[in-house]
Amino acid sequence: MAVKQKLVFRFPSSVVEQPIIYRLVKDFDLMVNILRADINPNKEGRLMLELSGSESDYRRAIEWLRSEGLRIMNLKQQIIWNEDRCTQCGACSVICPSGALGLRRPEMRVSFEEDRCIVCELCLKACPARAMESLIEDRG
Amino acid sequence: MGKERTYEEINQKIRTGKAVVLTAEEVLDLIAEKGVSGAAKRVDVVTTGTFGPMCSSGLFLNFGHPRPRIKMSEVYLNGVPAYAGIAAVDAYLGATALPPGDPRNRDHPGEFIYGGGHVIEDLVAGKEIRLEAHGYGTDCYPSKKVETSFRLSEINEATLYNPRNCYQNYSAAVNLGQKTIYTYMGILKPRLGNAYYSSAGQLSPLLNDPLLKTIGIGTRIFLGGGEGYIAWHGTQHNPSAARGENKVPLGPAATIAVVGDLKKMHWRWLRGLSFLGYGATLKVGLGIPIPILNEEIMSYCAVRDEEIYTQVVDFGRDYPHGESSELGLVSYAELKSGTVRICDRDVPAASLSSYAGAREIAGILKGWIQAGDFTLTPPAAPLPSAEAGIKLQPLPQRNPYPGGM
Known part of the structure; x- marks a missing residue:
């Protein structure tokens, strides 16, 4: 089953320099559409994006992102x-x-x-x- | 010559619940069906409304005396300064006043989160307001400082007195420049990126009585959700503005000064606003009933958005420099469609005044009149109109001032 979801990632300064998007595409076969990205003065990152792909890939990706220390919220209702x-x-x-x-x-x-x-x-x-x-x- | 009505006849029908009252929007359908003459025969009162930012607004307050008494020479309400150059515990709070510590436009565009308009909204909503007042001390008024809090119900008077409200038409604003600008007409994107306007058009009070034949000093009105009165013509009143064949001005023209008891008003219709990069102000809800004394008055109420035009003004350069723009006229029907044609381009258009709010106000006023609670007042004196020969003047600039300082 296909999934298409708009999300907000917040990540700590320790993760900011990791190629998160590259991994999402390469390792999880997801389509990524970046809506907005910024890094605050404390080097914490904020990324708003739309992810689409198969449900199992999507779930694996979210699990991996969380294990890396990212906080993930639905963009809707923000x-x-x-x-x-x-x-x-x-x-x-x-x-x-x-x-x-x-x-x-x-x-x-x-x-x-x-x-x-x-x-x-x-x-x-x-x-x-x-x-x-x-x-x-x-x-x- | 059609039927004529007097104020007294109309009021008699209002008192007995027999008056026929329609809003300035509803009456358009009747006119389309029956014509002006037919509609004039049936309708006694047309109600109008507007709900827009009106900077020239403010509040006279009397706080009552503390013990010992004080002659307040500096007054702050939730940190916002009020003018205290009147009697001991009287003050005037202006809608655009800002706390001394507000950063203004130092970090442009400033946010202007809280100003006089917001204090007025909080007061009328029944919230507790911090009062800080300073005096220099006199034999009769020895206190030098008072710090307390109060609610609207706990002070003697709170009289809304707005020196200029309810503009009869207003310019549509655009920006021909190369960068975004932050104005009292909203955020204007460069190169004709958008247009803002601020009038209820066919529902707007003074556009339904373009020559001020029924609206005058002493006219009872809907003001901020309560009852108010027209006190005088407004500042910058310009009934000499150019008009179309239907007598409707083609840009900013007449204005009114209005007065009313804040204690009887409602926060929904007095709202503090923050204009990015410009300042704080107050959104005022105002509605005026128009007595259909004869066919001529009804013919003015027949005006539709398609027949009301306004000038387009460049706020990028022309307006700040006091120069006129030659960008032509657009109708409110076009403006309200959301896209307007300016300089051969389709420009997204939006309003700063609320048409839905204007519609609701005209409906509320209609309800008051139908319930017999609100009768019409003939003007104690007329407002200066087109024939008065008023000319708006710029400020004389004698530099240096010859008297020296």
């Missing part, structure tokens, strides 16, 4: 739309590059499709009412 804070202006709709945030017409109300979110976090500061929240940042 960016939260606080609807009670949202004033329904739609300013976010021209900032969001993936089309996850948009304006439903003719209702003229904001919609957030988590599946399309690539966790670029541009919406966090572009929303004047600060209705968008990132759990990734909070978990430090």
